[in-house]
Each structure stands twice: as structure tokens, then as C-alpha cells.
Amino acid sequence: MHRTGELYGQFETLEQQKESAQLGMWVFLVTEVLFFGGLFLTYAVNRHLYFTAFGIAGNMLDLRYGATNTVVLIASSFTMAMSVWAAQTSRKKLLPFCLILTLLLGGVFLGIKYVEYKQKFDHHLIPGHSFDLTYHVNHPQPGDDAKELAAEREEIDNAARHEDPSQPENGLIALNAHAQLYFSLYFGMTGLHALHMVVGAGLLIWVIRESLKGRFSAAYNTPIEIVGLYWHFVDVVWIYLFALLYLINRHAV
Amino acid sequence: MSERVVSPKIYIVILLALLLGTYATVQAALRDFGRWNIVIALAIASIKAILVILYFMHARYSPKRTQLVIVCAAFWLIILLALTATDYAKRSSDQSRLTPANSLYRS
Numbered sequence A: 001m002h003r004t005g006e007l008y009g010q011f012e013t014l015e016q017q018k019e020s021a022q023l024g025m026w027v028f029l030v031t032e033v034l035f036f037g038g039l040f041l042t043y044a045v046n047r048h049l050y051f052t053a054f055g056i057a058g059n060m061l062d063l064r065y066g067a068t069n070t071v072v073l074i075a076s077s078f079t080m081a082m083s084v085w086a087a088q089t090s091r092k093k094l095l096p097f098c099l100i101l102t103l104l105l106g107g108v109f110l111g112i113k114y115v116e117y118k119q120k121f122d123h124h125l126i127p128g129h130s131f132d133l134t135y136h137v138n139h140p141q142p143g144d145d146a147k148e149l150a151a152e153r154e155e156i157d158n159a160a161r162h163e164d165p166s167q168p169e170n171g172l173i174a175l176n177a178h179a180q181l182y183f184s185l186y187f188g189m190t191g192l193h194a195l196h197m198v199v200g201a202g203l204l205i206w207v208i209r210e211s212l213k214g215r216f217s218a219a220y221n222t223p224i225e226i227v228g229l230y231w232h233f234v235d236v237v238w239i240y241l242f243a244l245l246y247l248i249n250r251h252a253v
Numbered sequence B: 001m002s003e004r005v006v007s008p009k010i011y012i013v014i015l016l017a018l019l020l021g022t023y024a025t026v027q028a029a030l031r032d033f034g035r036w037n038i039v040i041a042l043a044i045a046s047i048k049a050i051l052v053i054l055y056f057m058h059a060r061y062s063p064k065r066t067q068l069v070i071v072c073a074a075f076w077l078i079i080l081l082a083l084t085a086t087d088y089a090k091r092s093s094d095q096s097r098l099t100p101a102n103s104l105y106r107s
Helices: A014-049 A051-059 A063-088 A094-122 A146-163 A168-212 A222-247 B008-030 B036-056 B064-088
Strands: none
Touching: A014 A051, A014 A168, A014 A222, A014 B064, A051 A146, A051 A168, A063 A094, A063 A222, A063 B008, A063 B036, A094 A168, A094 A222, A146 A168, A168 A222, A222 B008, A222 B036, B008 B036
16 A cells, blocks of 8 residues: 555556555455355354254354444444545545544444453353353353243253253263354354454554544545455454354254 | 545445344344245345445445456355355254264363
């Protein structure tokens, strides 16, 4: 990305220079599509192989957190799009305002993600030594929905009994193993997505500082557009993560 | 410069469409449509993604060669997913209940 608004030697016009920067960003985003695509594929294959376990594990995510975060991220994409418009029309006060709003919404997203991860930690749903699918139903906390927990317990019991009617505890061991696979993918995919958000926040801080110096205008706004492309891409990834991790397992058991 | 400036009106319409899509997909997920649940969820997600790419990311107003790069990304992703699916579609589904309980898992 060129750092100033003037024409570099290898380009004929400023327009060509800007289009080249955009094309370069899109080529990078193609590599990102295939990077996340591999993870989506891993998830799809394992969901196919361990359908029941993934259904039970997927039901343990809180739809409210996921839906709220989707709305927050869509709103931040909108404020980012407005930033591009503000830059293109030389609105030098509106631009930093829209960018700061985008950064704040990104922060809200990561804050909610923190609360959600913490809850999974409390419910012993972190893959590893202490992982226990039945921990939450056996240790209800104040404020939990008793009906929901009873349904969860029934789901787990049914699946375990289906495996081995005489020794359901063996079925539970298999379920726990495969549910860990779900949560490994959940933390891996949402964690990588959150890492992209952190990188995006860093880029936003950079363009906010530059925009406060009044560097961007109708004549030069390439960095705003490029950061915008990145931010919207991260939004697109989340739209699919929300559908795959939170939504499609609700009735899968 | 001759670049296209997308008006905030379009951005607001897209924002509302995305919020509506989110509401619809959550409502659909809470109802039992059997095997159609996954189809509905992925269809709505794809519509939302296409709206973001076309309007927020300006793909609709981009030069042809940029659009070609975007189409290539979708094409390669579909090859990756579809060819793998042809393999796994032939294997038995749901090993959750078939796998022998292995004491190694107990840790």
C-alpha cells in the first residue's frame, strides 16, 4: 500500500494506482477464503462423522451471544462502509467519528466473546483433561434455566443409552471424546476469527490516527478502502461461523 | 477520479437487509424443519455474505479483473468443498454411536 497520495513511477494514473492496491488486497483475501475454507471443510467432515455428538455440543452454545455478536459485527461493517463514504466525500470530521465507532463495535464483539469463552470455561467445555459434557447439567448455577438443563440432560442420556443400552457410561465416554472435537473446532475457528478482529482493530487505530491529521480526502483514501475490505471480509467469515456453529445444530439430535 | 461513490442510502438498505436476515435465520433455527434447517441457515448466510461483498466491499462497482479474482475465490472454495463431499457422502454418517468406548479417551 502506498503511503502517500502522489503518483508512483510504475503507474500511469492515480486511478490505476488505487485499483492495483485494491486488486492486491483482494488477492490476499482469496488466500484467506481458502484458509478459512479448510477449517470449514474440517468442521463439515467431522460433523458428518460425529453427527450426534456435534448436535449435543452445538446446543451448548448460547444463541443469544452469537446473535448479539452478529448484529454488533454487521453494525460495525455499516460504520466502516460509512467511513469509506466519508473519506470519498472529504468529510474530515465524520471520517474519524465513523472509524472510532467501528473500533468500539469491534471491541464490544471481542468483549462478548470473552464473556462467552469464560462461560464455556466455567462449564468445563474446554477440550482437555477436565472436559465434561455433563458438568453443567450436574452443577447448575444460579440463573440457569432449569427446563433447558433438563432437556440437555435428556439429550445426553438418550445418546449415551443408544450407544450401549446395558452400559450407557461407555456411550458417554465416546460422546465426550467427539464433543471435544466440536469444541476444539469451535475455539480454533472463533479464536482465529477473533485474532483477525484484533489485527483489524490495530489497522483501525492506525487509520484513525492518520484521519485525525486530516490525511484522507476525495483525492486520497486508499488505506480507508483497503482496511474496509479487510474488515468486511472478517464480517463475512463470522456470518458463516454463526450459521455453522450456532444455528445448524439446534435440531440435529 | 472517476471512481464510483456509493451513497449512504444503499448502505442503510443493506444494513437493514442484513439485520432482517439475522432475525430470520435465528427464527428459522429455533423451529424444526428437519433436514431443511441446514439448507435455510446456509442459504441465508450466503445471501448476507453476497450482499456484504457486492455493496459494502464494492464488488459490484469494481473493475472486471477484480471481479474475476473474487469469482475465482468462490470457484476454488467450491472445488475444495464439493470434491471432498463426494468422498465423505459415500462413507457412513454418524460414528458417534458406533465408535467403541475407548478407555484412552477417559484421561
